[in-house]
Amino acid sequence: MENKEKVKNLIDLRLQAKLGGGEKRIASQHAKGKLTARERIDMLLDEGSFEELDMFVTHRCYNFGLEKEKYLGDGVVTGHGTIDGRTVYVFAQDFTVFGGSLSETMALKICKVMDMAMKMGCPVIGINDSGGARIQEGVTSLAGYAEIFERNILASGVVPQISAIFGPCAGGAVYSPALTDFVMMTEENSYMFVTGPKVVKSVTGEDISTEDLGGADVHAGKSGVSHFKVENEEEGLMLIRKLLSYLPQNNLEEAPIFDTSDPIDRLEDSLNEIIPDNPNTPYDMKTVIHTIVDEGEFLEVHRNYARNIIVGFARFNGVSTGIVANQPNFLAGVLDCDASRKAARFVRFCDAFNIPILTLVDVPGFLPGSGQEYAGIITHGAKLMFAYGEATVPKVTITLRKSYGGAHDVMSCKQLRGDFNYAWPTAEIAVMGASGAIEVLEGRTISSMNDPEEKAKFIAEKVADYNEKFANPYMAASYGYIDDVIEPRNTRFRVIRAFQALQTKKVVNPLKKHCNIPL
Ligand code: HXC
Numbered sequence: 001m002e003n004k005e006k007v008k009n010l011i012d013l014r015l016q017a018k019l020g021g022g023e024k025r026i027a028s029q030h031a032k033g034k035l036t037a038r039e040r041i042d043m044l045l046d047e048g049s050f051e052e053l054d055m056f057v058t059h060r061c062y063n064f065g066l067e068k069e070k071y072l073g074d075g076v077v078t079g080h081g082t083i084d085g086r087t088v089y090v091f092a093q094d095f096t097v098f099g100g101s102l103s104e105t106m107a108l109k110i111c112k113v114m115d116m117a118m119k120m121g122c123p124v125i126g127i128n129d130s131g132g133a134r135i136q137e138g139v140t141s142l143a144g145y146a147e148i149f150e151r152n153i154l155a156s157g158v159v160p161q162i163s164a165i166f167g168p169c170a171g172g173a174v175y176s177p178a179l180t181d182f183v184m185m186t187e188e189n190s191y192m193f194v195t196g197p198k199v200v201k202s203v204t205g206e207d208i209s210t211e212d213l214g215g216a217d218v219h220a221g222k223s224g225v226s227h228f229k230v231e232n233e234e235e236g237l238m239l240i241r242k243l244l245s246y247l248p249q250n251n252l253e254e255a256p257i258f259d260t261s262d263p264i265d266r267l268e269d270s271l272n273e274i275i276p277d278n279p280n281t282p283y284d285m286k287t288v289i290h291t292i293v294d295e296g297e298f299l300e301v302h303r304n305y306a307r308n309i310i311v312g313f314a315r316f317n318g319v320s321t322g323i324v325a326n327q328p329n330f331l332a333g334v335l336d337c338d339a340s341r342k343a344a345r346f347v348r349f350c351d352a353f354n355i356p357i358l359t360l361v362d363v364p365g366f367l368p369g370s371g372q373e374y375a376g377i378i379t380h381g382a383k384l385m386f387a388y389g390e391a392t393v394p395k396v397t398i399t400l401r402k403s404y405g406g407a408h409d410v411m412s413c414k415q416l417r418g419d420f421n422y423a424w425p426t427a428e429i430a431v432m433g434a435s436g437a438i439e440v441l442e443g444r445t446i447s448s449m450n451d452p453e454e455k456a457k458f459i460a461e462k463v464a465d466y467n468e469k470f471a472n473p474y475m476a477a478s479y480g481y482i483d484d485v486i487e488p489r490n491t492r493f494r495v496i497r498a499f500q501a502l503q504t505k506k507v508v509n510p511l512k513k514h515c516n517i518p519l
Contacts (some may be wrong), residue, residue: 001014013056013365014055016072020077025095026096033188034166037092037096037129038077038329040127040237041081044127048083051079052079053078053109053113054109055291056073057072057366058071058320059105061104062328063138068163069117073097074105074106076092076098076106077094078112078411083240087120088244089126090124091109093106093128094129098134100128100168101131101138102134102144102145102173104141104142106134107148114152118154124155124162124371125161125164128165129166130173131166131168153318157444160247161179161182161184162244163183164236165177168190168231169381170191178225181349183225184227184228184236185215185219186233187216187229191216192225216229220303222339224487227301231349245258246320248355254341254354258318260294262294264493264496268292268491270291271491279433279471280332284328285310288309289323289442293321293323294318295350298323299313302342308331310325311324313373317500321358325359325362326362333363333364333402334367335366335381335410336372340384343384344383344386345388345392347384354393356393356395357391359365359388360400361402362403363402363466385410388411390517392509396420396421396422396495396498397420398486399421399422399424399427399429399473400423400427402433404429422485423476423482424487424488424491427472427485428467428472429476430471435459435463446458
């Protein structure tokens with residue numbers, strides 16, 4: 001072959017590789033409302049930045065006549081590119097090649113980009129759209145999965161890992177996304193489950209659709225497996241870009257700082273009136289968040305799961321900050337198993353990646369009852385406590401209203417190494433709410449009273465007494481557990497000042513192999 005022909009041959013091979021499983025299968029992918037692996041990568045990355053690797057890799061399986069059917073690149077597109085100018089490593093499973101099913105060589109391709117990402121200290125983004133283990137390959141495919149899992153585990157806490165589920169993700173294949181930091185699912189076409197509806201039916205007799213078993217609503221709302229639910233792939237890919245803007249490239253770096261025209265001393269009078277006079281009346285904590293952060297921009301994580309707690313990213317004076325906030329608007333902001341797990345995972349992510357944490361507290365306590373006890377609220381609550389107590393990033397806590405009992409301790413209190421703990425004058429910091437406390441303390445006297453009027457008067461007096469003593473932040477402030485009582489409208493300024501003062505914070509936990517968080 002002449003050199004000229006060699007070049008033409010290369011161009012032809014590249015064109016062939018770019019067609020994946022062929023035009024018919026690409027058309028079928030589009031007909032399902034899905035993009036191809038390459039289209040997804042192009043949309044995700046900065047224009048023209050993608051450099052593909054291993055385009056000429058093919059599978060090496062000889063079972064069931066598979067050697068006669070080979071596609072350049074096999075069932076995954078891998079490489080690197082940039083997002084807002086920062087390097088990321090990507091892999092996108094190509095459903096047009098054997099349904100994106102994982103072969104030995106596909107696993108090698110994925111592992112290669114994961115290893116590169118670790119070496120270079122860059123995020124890894126995986127786009128999943130696959131029929132699972134390549135059936136014809138048997139155990140080499142299973143081994144390939146395990147190679148990926150091990151890398152997911154070692155990369156955890158070193159580089160951010162993000163998984164987008166844009167198609168099937170079933171069987172053991174679900175565990176790679178589950179090991180990553182963030183999982184995203186599209187409303188249609190995506191599902192995740194350990195066993196599909198047919199197996200479920202044959203084993204348990206339960207009749208359930210794919211959607212109801214492992215669709216985006218299930219995982220973003222009920223199980224919490226998915227952190228984000230998006231309407232379509234484009235929205236998902238743009239969300240990944242946005243999410244990365246809040247994150248550093250790796251655990252040794254800081255998140256990028258953005259210019260902002262939002263004044264740091266912006267006063268928000270509305271906050272002085274946001275807490276209702278009746279302590280049982282809810283308000284929307286998201287209003288508080290949007291009001292105090294830069295330009296009102298908040299990227300919420302796990303929006304549909306455990307809505308009694310809010311977690312997500314925002315910026316204060318351009319600095320990326322993780323926010324954890326009780327939501328009085330949902331279940332009164334109580335801490336239950338799901339809320340504890342959700343917040344604990346978020347706190348640990350922030351701590352692993354040097355993102356300071358702001359905690360906004362309005363929590364009536366842990367949710368009582370057998371349901372929660374049987375579900376292990378003790379262990380789950382301990383996770384959140386552990387996560388806060390272990391975290392060494394700057395931690396600022398603001399108590400807006402209730403902060404009762406164990407939940408007070410858990411929500412980044414001073415003794416869990418909260419750096420600056422402020423309270424609004426509306427804060428109530430106590431072992432429990434007034435009526436519960438009076439019932440315990442005065443139960444015998446109350447039950448001995450026969451006259452309902454006298455009883456009501458007695459309780460009202462005792463409640464008023466208790467509130468006078470505890471339904472305020474000053475008792476806690478008198479012990480130094482609250483560093484300052486601040487005017488609500490000045491919250492943004494005080495938070496920014498606090499984080500500025502914490503910029504040089506250095507705390508090192510005792511040396512150990514690893515902790516034993518109550519999983
Ligand atoms: C090999 C596969 C495949 C697989 C799909 N294909 N899954 N080839 N191994 N696992 C091929 C099909 O033969 C077909 O080839 C093409 O991909 C597209 O598949 P279709 O069935 O036509 O597509 P669709 O109707 O959209 O259905 C998609 C699907 C279905 C729901 C994913 O293909 C399916 O149920 N596949 C099997 C899923 C499964 O049970 N996987 C194993 C899970 S257990 P042609 O040539 O016709 O285009 C597992 C263990 C992992 O993964 C353990 C890790 C620890």
